[in-house]
Amino acid sequence: MMIGARLLLSVVALAISCPPLVWSSTAQSTDPSEVKALRAIKSNLVDPFSNLNSWNSGDPCTSNWTGIICQSTTNDGYLHVHELLLLNSNLSGTLAPEVGLLSRLEIMDFMWNNISGSIPKEIGNITSLKLLLLNGNRLSGFLPKEIGFLPNLNRIQIDENQISGPIPTSFANLKSMKHFHMNNNSLSGQIPLELSGLSSVFHLLLDNNKLSGHIPPELAKMPSLQILQLDNNNFSGSTVPTPFANMTSLLKLSLRNCSLRGAVPDLSMIPQLIYLDLSWNQLEGTIPSNKLSENITTIDLSNNNLNGPIPSNFSHLPKLQRLSLENNKLNGSVPSAIWQNMPLYGNKSVLLDFQNNSLTELSAAFSIPENVTVLLYGNPVCSGQINISNLCQPVNKSSAPGSSPDSNSSCGCNTDLGYEFNQLSPSTCSCSIPFGIGIRLKSPGISYFHPYKDDFKDFLTNRLNLYRNQLYVDSDIWEGRRLKMYLKLFPSNTSLFNESEILRIRDIYSSWEITLPGIFGPYELLNFTLGPYANVIPTTAASGLSKIAIVGIVLGACLGAAFISATVTVFIMKKLPRNQKGSKRRLLSSSIKIDGVKGFAFDEMALATSNFNSSTQVGEGGYGKVYKGVLADGSLVAIKRAQEGSLQGSKEFFTEIQLLSRLHHRNLVSLVGYCIEEGEQMLVYEFIPNGTLRDHLTGKSKEPMNFPVRLRVALAAAKGILYLHTEADPPIFHRDIKASNILLDSKLVAKVADFGLSRLAPVPDFEGATPDHVSTVVKGTPGYLDPEYFLTHKLTDKSDVYSLGVVFLELLTAMKPISHGKNIVREVNSAYQSGNIFSIIDSQMGAYPSECVGKFVSLALKCCQDETDMRPSMSEVVRELEVIWRMTPESDVMSTDSVVTESLDTNTTPSSSSVTGNPFSTLNFSGNSFSNLYPR
Known part of the structure; x- marks a missing residue:
């Protein structure tokens, strides 16, 4: 039952535990074959910060080689490497096949580095291996079948890499295995039914891959399985296997967005079930009426095609926290017995989400406890009973009740x-x-x-x-x-x-x-x-x-309200019929409820902008004009008003907006509300007071931006785009990243804006294959357009990477993407090739650390490679920016997480190294790693 914490706290420990420990007399020495293996491992790794300098001399076990923990044996007189702990060591390069010579190794930990290439099959020779920890790298290729023959392997963590291909059937031989963490890769094919023979597995995490076929019913035979998480795969046409109802040890079943069909099975016989998520599938039929486990905290059956009444079996659940049934076809009455008979557990809060169904009745006696939230908007019952209007309003569900941080006091501490x-x-x-x-x-x-x-x-x-x-x-x-x-x-x-x-x-x-x-x-x-x-x-x-450690892990849950807003714009404007001039406006907002955003009347918008006075206009584009407004409560907003020629229809926009309204991220501009009336379509955003990045780079701001501030802007923008690419469900391509679409708030924190051209990333087809691009008409801004997208009309995530690379070059040089016939990419690349790169760095930036600027330039040029495959992914961009940030003097004061939320004094001049010399002399754009570009 206690599974995951090991991962986390252990990782922590591993971080602390880097110093080598020797468990025997220093008179002994390390096995010569293992010394040879370690030297080969080092030669294949790129170590820009010299973290492995101690590996250059002496004996691994007796000379305190970093990350080496040894033990002695009684049979051969040698010391043997017992643990290899190199997590978070800023290493790139590849894993040498000689790692397989560490025959007594029990823990192999390369977590959170930047290692690429494939996983060596020779690891399968280390029969003593218990923990294989490779998550958070850039590993690719197939999983070696040889790993499946390690008799003592207890945990495999390869999540957050780029591993592809099938799961080897040989993994069914891992009889000691307890923890499979293989999520967030590109694994494909069907889950091997042979895995069902593993009797000790606790966690099977395969979510966010490209798995297909059907979900093997045989997995129900795994007697110790506690968490089965397969979200965001494509088991098209598969059903939830009926035998899953017999999994006596199961605590969590999460099959969200798996293209499942059929009925919801009766899972009432799973005695310890605490979490059930079958949302975003195509499940049909009625909800089983048998009572679920009393341990359950969460039931999510939303966004399916379920019909019939809401059963009363959801009452008498003492630990229930959230019941989500929204966006189905449920009908009949709202069962008030659910909250009337609900036992209380501690200071819990309960959310009952029934929105957007066909519920028509609610008992007149419906006293709702204070800690219970019932959502009914989007149901016919809301139009028939005035006294429940408080249940029929949109509610922001993004924050969990009771989760606010405790207060703290300095108490005069230094x-x-x-x-x-x-x-x-x-x-x-x-x-x-x-x-x-x-x-x-x-x-x-x-x-x-x-x-x-x-x-x-x-x-x-x-x-x-x-x-x-x-x-x-x-x-x-x-x-x-x-x-x-x-x-x-x-x-x-x-x-x-x-x-x-x-x-x-x-x-x-x-x-x-x-x-x-x-x-x-x-x-x-x-x-x-x-x-x-x-x-x-x-x-x-x-x-x-x-x-x-924050690396591109991806971040942020609160993502894209900005995204909402922008994409919402597209849908709102596309779908509404236009009124002829002089016709009376009819307010549509009252019939459209969007979670977390407010519907405004036209009169409110006119009042906020002094009737759209030209003095309040702050911007203009092909969609129309943007106005600065002051709402009735005094809050500042930016109001984007579509011009008549860009109006859009409304028939399908509600479903899309509802999906997008759940996304929030601190580096995306947030949507406050909308105004939808015939002939008028407006989006209301948070007002970002410091204007656009372009304004700051062209001298329109009062204070010039120093290098740390520019680097923070780059990292914040990259994190916002990273969320769109990896965390949004489904992922999104922005398609119009440019300096004028990056806004700066009062603390100069960057927020990406304007999603009007955004496109959803491709989804799996009926055979389970996911295209690597979206074919679309070329749109965007000249100077920022991906050349390959321009030529082929194939939009990919790397198209955004190219555009952001251009923004990085703007940050460094303050040049425009295209000016007087000159292209910024060609100009910077030419300066780099000639060794004069520092001659075109923006003089307004002041003093700067040359090595940091050099690595930033190399990253920007890497992003702007003509060939898509030569560009890094957005997660790699974020990771490299984190590395550069840690090289700056300011990193000692501010963590990589706070660089996107806290401000630096823009008047502070960072201490810098000399800008003489040419650190670009060792650049190699054909390599797979950034960190090998600047050996130290």
């Missing part, structure tokens, strides 16, 4: 030295230095964390042998269906942890001793903050971890 007040301490004012970890629950079995926070803290402190008041949950934020939180561990009765305590916790993590209850699911590490404790663990791998 924060400059890292001291913080531990508000949980029994002392009146206790100042100490914590170390923190950022984690993300990848597949939690809950919808709201607050009722389970105490259980989480009790369990974790018990396993760490800490007091309850030593663990503080600094924040917990939902990102879609994942939960990100930041934890702080405080020393007890002292201001600092001692070295032995740090090492003790390190050992617990690195040996994977910590597991969380299954209700919290598997997890991943986001960052680890050592602070002054970095001196206790003097390895670059450990210190690097605290700065990089």
